[in-house]
Amino acid sequence: MPSTSAAASPSVKSLLIMSVPAVLIGVASAVMLWLLDTVSGWLQDVLWTTMPAWFGATEATPWWIFTVLTLTGLLVGVVVWLVPGHAGPDSATTSLVDAPPPLTTLPSILLAVVIGLAGGVSLGPENPIIAVNAGIAVAAMARFSTAVPPTLVVMLASSATIGALFGTPVAAALVFTGAVAAAKGGGELWDKLFLPVAAAGAGAVTMHLLGGSSISFQMTPIGQADGLMLLEGVLVAAVSAAVGIAAAWALPLAHRLFHALRHPVLISFAGGVVLGVLGIVGGPMTLFKGLDQTAMLITDPGDYTAGQLALFAGVKVVALVVAAAAGFRGGRIFPAVFVGVALGLLAHALLPGIPISLAVACGTLGIVLVATRDGWIAIFVGAALVSDPIVLPMLCLIVLPIWLVVMKAPELIVTKRAVATPAT
Template structure:
């Protein structure tokens, strides 16, 4: 007798009275997450202006001279090393072991983490603010929520902090929804058959409120987000499809090369007996890389990618390939030596530079196709998050007409990266899969 397939039982509906109490806390957390991001970013920008404009002009040295790049990045390594050494909680865990959304940290760690992040952002280190700011907001939301509402689920407060920050970083709640959807899909299912997981939209309701509040606040405050002045894309042609199917996997292979090198770079810096030594050496190496790749390969890459995209023909293919390799090497050194920061922002720069190099080598490849597919492939290799990679590539695209190409280009790139190591290590230094 054949088995009878029973219809799927729909998830239980959550009454509105259970969701409404979360609206106000979600709005407050989203607003606070955006304000913290804006405050750290603005403080870092002000200090950056002092380091890279006021001081070299006063001394009479070139802003982007080799000597000044070396001096600033070495000094940044020393300063961050002192913070990591002396700050409570050592400014958070080893950044090589952290992802975008992790378990809540102790609130006592947050000041040191933010200080180390701000110094790195201002000093030209090739890391973004995404991981530390998200970790700080999760820690604060978790700590405050558990104290204001005793007995409440800490997971809810952590999700609100993460969603509010991601919404603020990207200027839209869509990115937060996609990232949380991946997290929810990977979450363990209830062991008791009587316990059913609420519907996806019920689980996303409060985080979307937080992400929306964070995104709107960032837009109102003028916090920079992804968005490039790429040439318009009229619509896909057969050559565009072929280019997309080739560029994204090649970019993914390039990203995987960096991923496989990451544990070795990290191990080399961990051989040094003190964080100040490791970070000082990291600053010296970053200075050398900055001198080699030029000033566009410094910093988190958000402003610099705009300069590249504004003039797709302004650099030779060789120069763009050099920028790509230098940027990826700088990410490895920065994260491996202990600088606090995220890997998404600089990876977007590396992917865009690679795409422009493809366009420079083969002018028939549309720059919009090359850049977005380069970003897509590199982010897939570095983050192993399909939705985040696709969304980021779509955000920088000049129009929605590229979305079908990106969806197709993602498939061969994903086949290359799935099951491979990712650019994140466990406590023993081994790469996660």
């Protein structure tokens, strides 16, 4: 018999009423992400296409790569040091969804993120833009209405932004399923998911209408699956997870090393110098958040040798650790996706018997599982990348043994805030 102490499910009327702010938050969050992408994309084009031509260089010219990344580190350090709000919390210490920062911090966060994205830093926009959208939504809702609790507003803004980032509300629904299922108070799960899905759907549709990027690509499908493919998939995912675990182990060490410099300008400047050297080694393919470069790898996988793919993956994962450790603001998922795709294509190049779509999906699943500690995101991103329906049920099995390894491994996050105090 159902417990009489469980809270009743919300009424249809209340869900419809609450859908209005949910959809508004979804649209606004997508617009903010689109603006961030547009501004940083414009600045990226100036820095890497227009300006190099003035000096007879290109985006692949070694001295230009080194110069831009070094100056990017310097500028981000100045923002962290001098701009009010100091670019918010160190991204190396934050999760995908965290407490929203105060409004006064948001301009400095956006400035640091735009500089980093345009300058070629190997971090994505996800952590900062979720924080910014959540902060704006909480402040706006507090001003115009107190009917929606701040914790729900944060969930709606986060859902909306995740929906916009990945182009579908399903990603947000999966991410918040665990959190919602653990919430107290009873009621049907879909009653609790109703508003986050509404916000995420609005965010995803708005982003599509604005012409935002997609993470879904067409790859040669598996065709007929067999048991051997499962074992091959586990192997690829395990290797990818091992690379992610190595990065997770290295991140706190690198964080302490860079922050021993104490001053935020020196920290990010040193990071920019290292990223500049890595950029010379890996070339333009290993720069930026990695989404466009992921598309290039998946679209023309035959254009790259096994050696090049290994180089891309190795340089990118080191660049991800350095960028996160050196005070740059950004998320770790998109660079991790690039590394996973490169590792998957490398596995296919070395062992051609592995279907390319399964190799890419499993390569992505392993490292994203380490980066997010969320099996749903890892499965969803891996399946979405290759657009092969047979891959999805296989990933649901492959993720199980990989999770048993990852759950005891270090997280790709700095848990102790060894953040330099801004100079006064």
